[in-house]
Structures are given as C-alpha cells and as structure tokens.
Amino acid sequence: GSDTASTTISIASLLDRGPADPNNVCVNGFVRSVRSQKRRSFVDLGDGSTLEPLQALLSPEQAQSLSTGMAVRLKGAWKESRFPESQTHELHVTAIDTLGFSDAATNPIQKKYQTKEFLRTIPHLRSRIPFNSTLLRLRSDCISEITRFLAAEGFTQTHTPIITSSDCEGAGEVFHLESSHKGPISEHDDGTFFRSPKYLTVSSQLHLEALAQSIGNVWTLSPTFRAEKSDTKRHLSEFYMLELEMSFVEDMSVVMNVVEKLVQSITLPLLTSRVGKELLATRTRDGEETGESSEWLRDRWLAMKGPWPRITYTEAIQILQTSGINFTNTPQWGLGFSIEHEQHVASVFKKPVFVTQYPRDIKPFYMLPSRESTDMGETVDCFDLLLPEAGELVGGSMREHRLDPLIASMRSSGMIPHGPPEFISDEQLGSLKWYVDLRRWGSVPHGGFGLGFDRLLGYLAGVQNIRDVNTFPRWVGRCEC
Ligand code: 4AD
Ligand code: MG
Incomplete structure (x- = not known):
C-alpha cells in the first residue's frame, strides 16, 4: 500500500x-x-x-x-x-x-545453533541474528551516551585523519598506503601519491594533541589500524578507539577521573535500558551452563561502580610476584604485562584497576617522565585501565610538552639522530616535524587516553571474542567482507 x-x-x-x-x-x-x-x-x-x-x-x-x-x-x-x-x-x-x-x-542463517566460527564467515548476514541486533543497538546507545556525557563535561568532538605520516605508538605495526597510480604522479615525485610514505593511523592521539592546544578538551571516536599478527580474542586489525585529550592539566588523576566517569556513564544505564534487559535475557537463556548467567553479567556492570583502585606498576609487579601463581611469563620489573598478569591484577580487586607509572623503556616516546623515580629505574606518567577477566581496556598518559626533553626522548627511542637540540633540522624530524612544532609556540601541559571501543562493548555484553562484537571484523588473514 x-x-x-x-x-x-x-x-x-x-x-x-x-x-x-x-x-x-x-x-x-x-x-x-x-x-x-x-x-x-x-x-x-x-x-x-x-x-x-x-x-x-x-x-x-x-x-x-x-x-x-x-x-x-x-x-x-x-x-x-x-x-x-x-x-x-x-x-x-x-x-x-x-x-x-x-x-x-x-x-545460511538458520534457527538451529550455529557456531561463532561459522558466523564469522558471514558477517554480512549474521547481524540478522537477534542477539547481534542487540549488539548493534548497544554500540549505538553507547555512542549516544558518550556523546551526551562528554558534551556535558565541556569536551568538543573532533575528526582526525585516517591517513597519517607517523606511527604514533612506534611499534612498527602499520599498514602502508598505496595508490592505484602506476609510474610518476607529478614532476617531483618519488612514485608515491603523497610524496612520502603514508600509513593508516594507529591512533589519533598526535592530532588530538594539536587540537587540544587550540580549543581545549577534545575527543574523537575513530577507526584505528594495527598490522599486528596477534591472533587473539582481543586484537583486531581495524577497531574503533575512543580518544580524548585534555590541555592545561598537570595532574594525571584528572584524566583518570574522566575515564572512570565516562565508562560508568555508559555502563549504569544498562541496568534499566532495553538493550541491558536484552543482554541479561540472553544470558538467562544460554549462559547458565558456562557460568555466564545474567547475575554474572549484572555483577560485572555493578562492579563498575567507583571508586576504582589506582596502583603503580611497581605495586602491580609486587602483587604478581607474591601471588604464588606460576605464570607462563615470570613477572619482572622492566617487562610489560602479559594478558595473564593483567587479568590477575584486576581480579585481586574485583574491579577495574588503574595501573600507573610504567617503566620508561617499555612505553612510547611521547610520555612525560614521572616526577619521582623508583629504585628500579625511570618511569613515565602513564596509566593502563585493567578490567577483571578481560585485561587492558584503556591506555593513557601525560604528554611530554617541553621541546628539548621531547627531542631527547625521540633521540633515545632511535627515531632521530643524536646531537644537541639546537642543531636539530626539519629534515631530521621528518614526518614528526609538525608534532615537535606543537612544542614551539604556546605548548601547555596536557594528557589523554585511548579506549578500545570494541573491547568495551564486548566486556559490557559479556562477549568473549572481539571478532563477535565488531560488526565486520578484520584480523590477520581475514578480511572478506
Ligand atoms: O594502548 P594503546 O596502544 O594506546 C594508544 O594508542 C594511545 N596513543 C592512546 C592515547 O593515549 N590516545 O591503545 C589504546 C587501546 C588499548 O588499551 C586497547 O583497548 C585498544 O586500544 N587496542 C585494541 N583493540 C582491539 N584490537 C587491537 N589490535 C588493539 N590495540 C589496542
Ligand atoms: Mg596499551
């Protein structure tokens, strides 16, 4: 009709x-x-x-x-x-x-039970499954909630580029961009479309730092890309990251407070919303035998109530070393945590836990050194948020906002040649010249974080594998649709 x-x-x-x-x-x-x-x-x-x-x-x-x-x-x-x-x-x-x-x-979609592995082969159809519609609406509701919360807190939503010149995290796990043009593109060209190598962004942080020093507190929810070979339940090659940057901030606890309030503002509405009821109903229907009942999920949401413990990396190492557990990787000051370590630390508190002040050597060049050092070695003003059962959800830090220490840090990370700061040339700074420039004209103390949005949704929904939360997941060897 x-x-x-x-x-x-x-x-x-x-x-x-x-x-x-x-x-x-x-x-x-x-x-x-x-x-x-x-x-x-x-x-x-x-x-x-x-x-x-x-x-x-x-x-x-x-x-x-x-x-x-x-x-x-x-x-x-x-x-x-x-x-x-x-x-x-x-x-x-x-x-x-x-x-x-x-x-x-x-x-291909049948009413009888179909394995998650099979459904991952048909991402274009699996969203027709009722529970997957709940996940899509959870994603949408969470974005609305975040937008509302951050607007009320005075943050401006911004858009940062996907095509970038730099590998923000310095991990070397970037996707290179190629254009379809064959041969020279312009008279002065080296055969690349943008005249130098470009990548898909691994993080919007560096661009957010530029914007935070123009209009104050900013955020973005952007696709990010990692060419990690990690074939795990927590890693994708393309995922959404919620990133936020605050300027005129010296105390990192101000940034952690935003993480805490933000995640709570998304979680607590689930106790009464339609999507929340659907998530609980699904657990009641098929979660009992795995122990993942509706109570289990509700308790997970309720455990988000604050305040969240904040401990240092050194304290976390002590907790791990005195746990009596025989971890696959022995916890040791100066090494990063394994997923097992992260899960244990958060399970001790039965709540999300902030772990701060990691060793300088295992963190990226842009982090601000801690004011106090440990006996064990130098640390940086950074934090990870660890969730019980799931591990890392958020990584954040205060940024090195002073010109000379930033150059020194880039040098010791091997990103630029050694030498006195006054003799650094634009050419040596290369693709990070613009980032260093931010420290030349009106640089202010600032800090921020990145939150793995797909990981958060999986945690809230009680879905163990990130490949079942992301709508069109891509991981090593898999990108069909
Ligand atoms: O800890 P990461 O690498 O931090 C950064 O990229 C910072 N530059 C962010 C910032 O300060 N603005 O990534 C942040 C979060 C992680 O805690 C994790 O939750 C998620 O992004 N993440 C991934 N999620 C899915 N798949 C992957 N391969 C991920 N890598 C990181
Ligand atoms: Mg991290």
Missing part, C-alpha cells in the same frame, strides 16, 4: 507502547519462523529493533506463502493475546506484502 510510511511501526515500539490505532497496524520485518496448526498459524517476525520477535496470527493459507528469512510487511489488528505470559498482544494479520523472497533451505 501507499499509506505505509505514516502507520508503519517498529516491533520495539509496538511491544513497548502499542500502536496508535489497534485496528490499523503495519510492521516490516523478516520471518524468523512459521508454525502451522489445523485452523491457524503463527509467524514470528523480527525487524532488529528487539531481541524478542513479534508474534502474529494468520490463516494456514496465508502462512503457506511465508518461509524463514523472507522480508514481509504485515498489516492487521493488535488484539489481546490468549497466552499473555509470552506476549500481552498479538497481531492478527489481515494482509501480507511479500517484499523479498528467501529460500529457507539455502539461507
């Missing part, structure tokens, strides 16, 4: 609030299942707006035209159900428009 735009209602609205006119209801969706009895049939319809399907009643003749997976528009009347324990009302169908046919036999 032509009148549908005004009367079509999402299944979520229909179930939550009911229709404007009970005798004139119109819903769009995909057939999840059809069951026929002698005199009447039932169809479960999903449109991705809720976990639970809409139950509709129709005649066996009408039902014959339906098959699982097909797209339809149903029109009918909204009437009280005779079995109100499952759904208070049902749709009594008067008309069916077939919009898109689906052959139930060949449809």
Whole structure:
C-alpha cells in the first residue's frame, strides 16, 4: 500500500507502547519462523529493533506463502493475546506484502545453533541474528551516551585523519598506503601519491594533541589500524578507539577521573535500558551452563561502580610476584604485562584497576617522565585501565610538552639522530616535524587516553571474542567482507 510510511511501526515500539490505532497496524520485518496448526498459524517476525520477535496470527493459507528469512510487511489488528505470559498482544494479520523472497533451505542463517566460527564467515548476514541486533543497538546507545556525557563535561568532538605520516605508538605495526597510480604522479615525485610514505593511523592521539592546544578538551571516536599478527580474542586489525585529550592539566588523576566517569556513564544505564534487559535475557537463556548467567553479567556492570583502585606498576609487579601463581611469563620489573598478569591484577580487586607509572623503556616516546623515580629505574606518567577477566581496556598518559626533553626522548627511542637540540633540522624530524612544532609556540601541559571501543562493548555484553562484537571484523588473514 501507499499509506505505509505514516502507520508503519517498529516491533520495539509496538511491544513497548502499542500502536496508535489497534485496528490499523503495519510492521516490516523478516520471518524468523512459521508454525502451522489445523485452523491457524503463527509467524514470528523480527525487524532488529528487539531481541524478542513479534508474534502474529494468520490463516494456514496465508502462512503457506511465508518461509524463514523472507522480508514481509504485515498489516492487521493488535488484539489481546490468549497466552499473555509470552506476549500481552498479538497481531492478527489481515494482509501480507511479500517484499523479498528467501529460500529457507539455502539461507545460511538458520534457527538451529550455529557456531561463532561459522558466523564469522558471514558477517554480512549474521547481524540478522537477534542477539547481534542487540549488539548493534548497544554500540549505538553507547555512542549516544558518550556523546551526551562528554558534551556535558565541556569536551568538543573532533575528526582526525585516517591517513597519517607517523606511527604514533612506534611499534612498527602499520599498514602502508598505496595508490592505484602506476609510474610518476607529478614532476617531483618519488612514485608515491603523497610524496612520502603514508600509513593508516594507529591512533589519533598526535592530532588530538594539536587540537587540544587550540580549543581545549577534545575527543574523537575513530577507526584505528594495527598490522599486528596477534591472533587473539582481543586484537583486531581495524577497531574503533575512543580518544580524548585534555590541555592545561598537570595532574594525571584528572584524566583518570574522566575515564572512570565516562565508562560508568555508559555502563549504569544498562541496568534499566532495553538493550541491558536484552543482554541479561540472553544470558538467562544460554549462559547458565558456562557460568555466564545474567547475575554474572549484572555483577560485572555493578562492579563498575567507583571508586576504582589506582596502583603503580611497581605495586602491580609486587602483587604478581607474591601471588604464588606460576605464570607462563615470570613477572619482572622492566617487562610489560602479559594478558595473564593483567587479568590477575584486576581480579585481586574485583574491579577495574588503574595501573600507573610504567617503566620508561617499555612505553612510547611521547610520555612525560614521572616526577619521582623508583629504585628500579625511570618511569613515565602513564596509566593502563585493567578490567577483571578481560585485561587492558584503556591506555593513557601525560604528554611530554617541553621541546628539548621531547627531542631527547625521540633521540633515545632511535627515531632521530643524536646531537644537541639546537642543531636539530626539519629534515631530521621528518614526518614528526609538525608534532615537535606543537612544542614551539604556546605548548601547555596536557594528557589523554585511548579506549578500545570494541573491547568495551564486548566486556559490557559479556562477549568473549572481539571478532563477535565488531560488526565486520578484520584480523590477520581475514578480511572478506
Ligand atoms: O594502548 P594503546 O596502544 O594506546 C594508544 O594508542 C594511545 N596513543 C592512546 C592515547 O593515549 N590516545 O591503545 C589504546 C587501546 C588499548 O588499551 C586497547 O583497548 C585498544 O586500544 N587496542 C585494541 N583493540 C582491539 N584490537 C587491537 N589490535 C588493539 N590495540 C589496542
Ligand atoms: Mg596499551
């Protein structure tokens, strides 16, 4: 019909609030299942707006035209159900428009249990699974919440580039960019589109530092890319990072306070929201045997209440060394933590934990040295946020905002040649000249962090593998769709 735009209602609205006119209801969706009895049939319809399907009643003749997976528009009347324990009302169908046919036999999405590994091979279709619709709506709700929270705190949302000249983290795990042009592109060219090598960004931090020193506190939620070969539950080649930078800040606890309040502002609404209820309902349905019940998930959300402990790296090493646990990698001052170490430290506190002041040698060049050093060696003013069971969620630091120490740090990291600071040339600074320039004209103390957004969503949803949270996951060897 032509009148549908005004009367079509999402299944979520229909179930939550009911229709404007009970005798004139119109819903769009995909057939999840059809069951026929002698005199009447039932169809479960999903449109991705809720976990639970809409139950509709129709005649066996009408039902014959339906098959699982097909797209339809149903029109009918909204009437009280005779079995109100499952759904208070049902749709009594008067008309069916077939919009898109689906052959139930060949449809890769089936109602029976399908393994996560199989579903990862069809990311373009798996979002039709009800729980995956919940994950998509969780992602959307969290972005709204973050946007609201940070705007209220006076942060400005900005956009930073994906194509960059530098490897911010200095880990050498970047994707190189190539253009399709063959041969010289311009008269002075070296065969590359931008006249020098470019990469997909690993972090928006350096650009955010520029903006924070122009307009104050800023943030962005941006795709970031890492050519890490890590074939783990926590690593992707492309993931969203929420990054934030604060200027005129000297005390790192101000930055950590924002992390804490921000994550809480996303988590606590789940206790009452539709998406939160859907996440809990899914646990009740299929989480009991794994121990991941709805209580387990609720407790995880409740454990987000503050205040979160803040310990130093040196204290964390002591906790690990006196734990009596035989870790695969022996914890030792001066080495990074393994995932096992991170999980143990957070499990001791049963809460998210900030670990601060890591050794200088295992952190990137841009971090500000700590004011006090340890007996063990030099440390930097940085923090990681570790989650129970999951490990690292956030990495942040105060930044080296002074020109000469920054150059010294770049030198000792092997990024630029050695020599006195006054003799550094633009050429030697190379692709980081602009970043060093930020320290020349009105540099201020500043700091910020990056939060792995896909990791956070997985944690909140109780999904163990980041490949099942990210909508179109890419990891080493896998990028088909
Ligand atoms: O700890 P990372 O590498 O920190 C930075 O990139 C800083 N420049 C951020 C900043 O200060 N603005 O990355 C930040 C977070 C990690 O804590 C982790 O949650 C996530 O990004 N992350 C990944 N998530 C998924 N897949 C990967 N390969 C990830 N690498 C990092
Ligand atoms: Mg990190």
